[in-house]
Amino acid sequence: MRTDAPKTAVLFDIDGTLMDFHGAGRKSFVQALEKVFGWRDDIAYIQFHGNTDLNVLREIFTRHGAELTPTKQREFFMALAVELEQLAAGATSTRHPGVAELLQVLAADQRVALGIVTGNIESTAHIKLRHAGLRHHFRHGGYADEHADRADIARQALARLRAALPPGTEFFAIWMVGDTAHDIAAAHAIGARCLAVATGRFSVADLCAAGADAVLENLADTSAVLRLLGLR
Template identity: 35%
Template sequence: MKAILFDIDGTLILSGGAGSRALSQAFEKLFCLDNALDGIKPDGKTDPAIIREMCRKTLGRDCRAEELESLNKQYLSFLRREVPESPGYRVMPGIPELLKHLELKEGVIMGLATGNLEEGARIKLGRAGLNRYFRFGGFGSDCEDRVELTRIAISRSQEFIGQELKKQDIYIVGDTPFDIQSSTLLGTTSVAVATGSYSIAQLKEWQPDYLFPNFSDPEPFLNALSLIAN
């Protein structure tokens, strides 16, 4: 058995800035603060980590628990409006075909390992009808730390199939050095794809096990999966 755990933003889809806009709007609504996300690079970070950074930058302190709860609530409600209307929303090249292939592959299960709050993840994937491929995952709502949420995604995939997986049979697919780093720390197989804001050359520096420009041709990735099986 193999588990393939996908990141969302820059890997499966791009929300066209819907996530950033929703976060900024949540800050504006709660604290009357404009442009709270300015100067913060959200790529590869978890939602709770981004929100913490925004709080420290704009308020000069961490958010209190009740503020955090309101921010998350507001963020999700703005996201529900922003995602369906986002003109820049798109599915990354080859993703629908890749997921269809993987779904039919015997002995392969798919899940998510994403910094998004689970509800946010479902909203973002919902527009493209991709939720049905992912019945479990590790999310930013599970843990602020990306490595830990990836660990949670792995244990959920093992619970899902009721057996332990070999580390090398767990594939962490993502578009940033953070995804590669989490995989390396956990001893799993890393698959980097340059469809987000990091180039092939930048991702290569982090020495992923596999590196693809995109998945417009699903074959190289499918081949990588069967090669590892031997």
């Protein structure tokens, strides 16, 4: 098969879509806030589902009436990765049904270009994927180190995916796979379609109402997912 043949780009969200880290992400935020800024804050007012790490950090600084400078942002994100790495040693992660099997099939398909679109910063995204045994499937992605808006993260992921492909390669189709209305909106913002899965906090009905192009309970039926993506 020609390496510059049209590809189907499939961009996956992490939390709630591929896996669940059972609160380790929130806990790492709490611990890093105290370590870097001395703030003892349980951040119960923060909604993480569909959010981005940079936006969360901005919300916290607004709540504390403090100015978030580039230096403080950089220091916090470095500490966040350290805290999550330490928590990961004793944490349990759960891959959602069918994820490992689906990624194995997609990664072996030369028609497919895989990527990540996540609200995590890059270092913590890699920690989570590695913990779940999925890191090796993803070489490119968009992350929240510099972008607070998920649509901008999706644009970054798509640009990096394009840059990694042979010159002249076109995308036959672009799909994002996610579990929140934010994933759906980000997909549509970059001209992609969204396959939404009800493995997070939102139901099939919620995701349909949010405008998903296709909705499944989970990714357990590999053949059904491939048909939806136009790969079978």
